[in-house]
Amino acid sequence: MSRFIPVRETILAAAIVVLLILIASRFSGFVAPSNLVNVFNDTAPLIILALGQMVVILTRCIDLSVAANLALTGMAVAMINVAFPGLPIPFIIAIAICLGGAMGAINGLLVWKLAIPPIVVTLGTMTIFRGIIFLISDGKWVNAHEMSEGFTGFPRAAVLGLPILSWCAVLSVIVFAVMMSRTALGRSIFAVGGNPHAAVYTGIDVGKTQFKAFVISGALAGLTGYLWVARYAVAYVDIAGGFELEVVAACVIGGISIAGGIGSVGGAVLGALFLGVVKNALPVVNISPFWQLAISGSAILIAVAFNAQSGRKKGRLILKDAEATR
Numbered sequence: 001m002s003r004f005i006p007v008r009e010t011i012l013a014a015a016i017v018v019l020l021i022l023i024a025s026r027f028s029g030f031v032a033p034s035n036l037v038n039v040f041n042d043t044a045p046l047i048i049l050a051l052g053q054m055v056v057i058l059t060r061c062i063d064l065s066v067a068a069n070l071a072l073t074g075m076a077v078a079m080i081n082v083a084f085p086g087l088p089i090p091f092i093i094a095i096a097i098c099l100g101g102a103m104g105a106i107n108g109l110l111v112w113k114l115a116i117p118p119i120v121v122t123l124g125t126m127t128i129f130r131g132i133i134f135l136i137s138d139g140k141w142v143n144a145h146e147m148s149e150g151f152t153g154f155p156r157a158a159v160l161g162l163p164i165l166s167w168c169a170v171l172s173v174i175v176f177a178v179m180m181s182r183t184a185l186g187r188s189i190f191a192v193g194g195n196p197h198a199a200v201y202t203g204i205d206v207g208k209t210q211f212k213a214f215v216i217s218g219a220l221a222g223l224t225g226y227l228w229v230a231r232y233a234v235a236y237v238d239i240a241g242g243f244e245l246e247v248v249a250a251c252v253i254g255g256i257s258i259a260g261g262i263g264s265v266g267g268a269v270l271g272a273l274f275l276g277v278v279k280n281a282l283p284v285v286n287i288s289p290f291w292q293l294a295i296s297g298s299a300i301l302i303a304v305a306f307n308a309q310s311g312r313k314k315g316r317l318i319l320k321d322a323e324a325t326r
Contacts, residue, residue, distance in 0.1 A: 008255040012270040016277055023281045030284055037162065043276025044169035045224045047269055049243075050250040051176045052217030054268040057251055058193040059210045060260030061111060061118035066221040067243040068129035069103045071235075073225030075133045078142040078151075078235035085148040092151065093226055100222015101215050103129065108214030112207035126244070133237045144233035155231045165227050172220065177265045189213060193260030250275050253299070274299075 024031040049066050056063045077096050080087065103125070110121045144152060155165040162170075180186035191199040192209045199206055229235045254271025256263030278299060287295065 009264065009266045009270055012254065012267070012274060016270065016274055019274075019277055019281070023277075023284065027284050030281065037166070039276055039280045040169075040273075041163050041166045042280060043272055044165045045228055046243075046246060046250055046272040046276060047169040048172050048220050048224050048227075049247045050254070050268045050272045051172055051265065052220035053247045053251050054254075054256050054263055054265070055176075055180075055189055055213045056118075056210075056217045057248075057256050057258060058189050058260055058263055059206075059213045060193050060196065061210055061213065062122065062248065062258075063104070063107060063214060063217045064119065064122040064244050064248075065103070065107060065126040065129060066217060066247055067240040068126040068133075069100055069218055069221035070225040070228060070243070071237070071239040071241075072103070072129045072133050073100045073222040074229035074239060075137055075142065075235045075237075077226050078147060078229050079136065081148055081151045082142060082146045085151075089150055089154045093223065096222040096226035097219045098222070100225060101219035104214040104216070104218015104221070105211070107218065108211030111214065112211045118210075130237065137235075137237065139237060142229075142235040147230070147233060152230050152233045155227045165231055168223070168227060173265060173269055180265055185209075185212065190261055193257075193262075195261070246275060 020031055029035060049070070053063055053066060073096050076099055077092050080095065081092060107118070107121050107125055110116050110125075111118050155163060155168075157164050159167060180189070188199070188204045188209050191202065191204055192206050196206045199209075228240065250271040251263070251268055252258065252271070253274055254263070254267035254269070256268060256271075278295070282291075282295060
């Protein structure tokens, strides 16, 4: 039964429903369909980035440069739009994805070819990307008055009641669900994270697979960079500062193992939705911004402890089974 209905995802989905019921008991307007659409739209960038981070973590790596990648790509496409306001939006999006993917490729090459630990590489590139934003913008902002209406209006345009930003998240989830379950790349990502030594014997290039994971994560960060800047109609150096930790937290809460090889698309999405509901609900119930940070951090710690406990229980059960068969 657990094969068809994952326990972890079911518990997380139930926790989100309970959370919504508790909030609705005091503020019924929070669960109104129009507000839930807004909550999902607010969470859409986190969902997209969490999917890319999930792929990287599954290969036993981590990408701490996603928020800096997002900020640099967002600033670059905003400046391009200011210089060439007539460029079609699909072309702008293609530039954002390619630029983000190129930055992800730099991370991947350093991890693959130079065997530098991923956390060291991405911490370094995170700083470099932020520095490049300052250099190309001279520390100045690009605001709504400088951007074209088509540039800022695209993510907000509604299709079948949902903004295009939300549709981008939905499309990303579908693509990743198919990729992780139906393609050779998805299987190799799980194999590399589960047992890299065994993966080598099956003909999988571990370094190349990790490189591809970084490129995917970077491309999604690039896409999110455009969507973020266009939605909020502003680009500056510190945009999405610290957001990389929220992305990692969404993956951990969703059951993606930091040790690699264990996780699912559904888990990453539910982890992001859980954080999105908490983030949107706390201001509604008049929680102080200082307590909001503490509560969000506590939720992450509880999730990490839950993951560690689940892993420990599996080990004990295996030992018990082995003892029982003697």
